[in-house]
Amino acid sequence: MNLQLPPLGPIMPEIFMTSLALILLMADLFIKKKEVLAGASILGVLVVAYTLIGSSGSTFGGMFISDGYSSFFKAIFFINLILSVLISIKYIRIERVNFGEYYSLIALSTLGMMIMASAADLIVLYLGLELMALSTYILAGFIRYDIKSNEAALKYFLLGAFSSAFLLYGISLIYGLTGTTSIKAIASFISEKGLVGNPALSLSMTLFVVAFGFKIAAVPFHMWAPDAYEGAPTSITAFMSVGPKAAGFAVLGRVFMIAFASIKFEWTFLLIPLSILSMAIGNIVALAQSNIKRMLAYSSIAHAGYALIGVIAANTDGVASMMNYLMIYAFMNIGAFAVVIMLRTEGFKGENITDYEGLAKTHPFLSALMLIFMFSLTGIPPTAGFIGKLYVFMSAINAGYTWLVLVAVVFSVISAYFYLRIVMYMYMREPKIEVGTSKSGTLGVALGVTAVMVLAIGVYPKCLVELARAALSGF
Amino acid sequence: MLPELFFVYFAFAIILLSILVVTRKNPVHSVLWMLLLFFHIASLYLFLNAEFMALIQMIVYAGGILVLFLFAILLVNIKEEIRITRFIGAWPTGLTFAIGIFIVIFVSIKSFVLGQQGTYTIDFIKKESHTKALGKLLYTDFLYPFEIASLILLVAIIGAIILAKRRIKS
Numbered sequence: 218m219n220l221q222l223p224p225l226g227p228i229m230p231e232i233f234m235t236s237l238a239l240i241l242l243m244a245d246l247f248i249k250k251k252e253v254l255a256g257a258s259i260l261g262v263l264v265v266a267y268t269l270i271g272s273s274g275s276t277f278g279g280m281f282i283s284d285g286y287s288s289f290f291k292a293i294f295f296i297n298l299i300l301s302v303l304i305s306i307k308y309i310r311i312e313r314v315n316f317g318e319y320y321s322l323i324a325l326s327t328l329g330m331m332i333m334a335s336a337a338d339l340i341v342l343y344l345g346l347e348l349m350a351l352s353t354y355i356l357a358g359f360i361r362y363d364i365k366s367n368e369a370a371l372k373y374f375l376l377g378a379f380s381s382a383f384l385l386y387g388i389s390l391i392y393g394l395t396g397t398t399s400i401k402a403i404a405s406f407i408s409e410k411g412l413v414g415n416p417a418l419s420l421s422m423t424l425f426v427v428a429f430g431f432k433i434a435a436v437p438f439h440m441w442a443p444d445a446y447e448g449a450p451t452s453i454t455a456f457m458s459v460g461p462k463a464a465g466f467a468v469l470g471r472v473f474m475i476a477f478a479s480i481k482f483e484w485t486f487l488l489i490p491l492s493i494l495s496m497a498i499g500n501i502v503a504l505a506q507s508n509i510k511r512m513l514a515y516s517s518i519a520h521a522g523y524a525l526i527g528v529i530a531a532n533t534d535g536v537a538s539m540m541n542y543l544m545i546y547a548f549m550n551i552g553a554f555a556v557v558i559m560l561r562t563e564g565f566k567g568e569n570i571t572d573y574e575g576l577a578k579t580h581p582f583l584s585a586l587m588l589i590f591m592f593s594l595t596g597i598p599p600t601a602g603f604i605g606k607l608y609v610f611m612s613a614i615n616a617g618y619t620w621l622v623l624v625a626v627v628f629s630v631i632s633a634y635f636y637l638r639i640v641m642y643m644y645m646r647e648p649k650i651e652v653g654t655s656k657s658g659t660l661g662v663a664l665g666v667t668a669v670m671v672l673a674i675g676v677y678p679k680c681l682v683e684l685a686r687a688a689l690s691g692f
Numbered sequence: 693m694l695p696e697l698f699f700v701y702f703a704f705a706i707i708l709l710s711i712l713v714v715t716r717k718n719p720v721h722s723v724l725w726m727l728l729l730f731f732h733i734a735s736l737y738l739f740l741n742a743e744f745m746a747l748i749q750m751i752v753y754a755g756g757i758l759v760l761f762l763f764a765i766l767l768v769n770i771k772e773e774i775r776i777t778r779f780i781g782a783w784p785t786g787l788t789f790a791i792g793i794f795i796v797i798f799v800s801i802k803s804f805v806l807g808q809q810g811t812y813t814i815d816f817i818k819k820e821s822h823t824k825a826l827g828k829l830l831y832t833d834f835l836y837p838f839e840i841a842s843l844i845l846l847v848a849i850i851g852a853i854i855l856a857k858r859r860i861k862s
Contacts, residue, residue: 316854348844351847397810
């Protein structure tokens, strides 16, 4: 028996990412200044991003596929990694968890997301999901002496494991029904053998919805999100509110648009209430929050609801708008978290919404940036958030879901209340307490990049929109 | 007829043992019931002609993981069980949901039809032996998932060290 190695060209980014994570882990032994590791991880990801360019095709017997769709998502993951590392360098020193494994775990988590985005087989999809999730659980509990961080990790872990069980049950059912785990083969088997309308198939699809719903934190599978987001280190909250969510949407799009393409009616029927509930609960409960991380957690639940509308449209336009939305969300959300991190100084948490009172008087520039991110999260032009919502809504209207868009607009208006409350606090109230900021060069770079991108995409969206459309050719 | 009888025994025994595991007050008793549970699960693999999996289940779970469990329980002093009131008291809601989901699954599963058979049929496995077929597949067709699994184990090790090793500078 001769062992032949499959072509490794398409999988190069993953191989480089693995190497990067392992090198970071080894280098941690010798390098005492952990900031060097942060720099190395950013440089390493740029190299990985470069290898992404030439990698297209499928390998490992069709289990791995690198196409425009996966590459677009990988770009989101890389941006997420770079921005998260930039905002965490100073922060983890303040929290006294400045360990080298931090960067290695972020790289491994991103590797898991990349594997998910490129998964053409359900086994690979599941393993990628576990790799991503396990690394994120550990990162959420990284501040060991903080009981809230422990709580975040434990809740995230227990509910994540629970959702994995749902996913595995769904996978085993679909494997029994079709005899294959390849996403493409499942699609052709379902349509050829006339499995459409089979309750067992619908059950399997429902279990997939539950599992992916957990990962993207859509209501009613969102229970873990507020506690996990609040307790986790803020830089990791930024990381896991963008990365795992985008990865969840990546597999959601691929599995539902390809494997379950012939039962489109059934899954849109399930996703519509999910989307409406996410927008409703996310936006309404956010109104009552006094902790900004918790508020942003509920906002992230609501944003999952908006992005779901793109999937519900169930055509390439819809998927493209969902991809746009997630890219834009990465910039505006990490930007907002960068401001939150800036307020965290030695001995001061800076997580209460009241801490923002009168911030414009003491820190006018920082307040202006927060204003941009809050406007963008609300969806007010000329910021990127507006563009994201616009394209999602347009695709839904074209697909005939005008009423759903109306609902979404109503909830967007409600969301304006709690986003703009921060702005109101900053600009219209007098400062009650002395709020310091922890300035650092890298944090400044992250703030600058996110703010510029939010405005640039808002003013000139064509580039990103075209990119997402082009990425979907051949999907 | 006889295999069915055996299967019915193992299926019900597994359910019963699982209930015993989660309801015992003494954690050591729970773990010991779990040991029995793992042996019964191993026998399920035998029904599938997967003798290697059955053996691995016994060695890894019963032999390795369970001993770790026992160690953890014996090392941690839990004579006085921490008693706090439950956060969620509404067990009827949970029960309703559980029964609802059970009925949904039960009804849906009735229309289950077996899909196509893969290349590795039971006859093939009987001829090749399960261990050989599994070993071959892991390093050929399933090389990619196998490698990802190795990374998952690496993450687990890193996580255990980070979360358990004491090095808090206070």
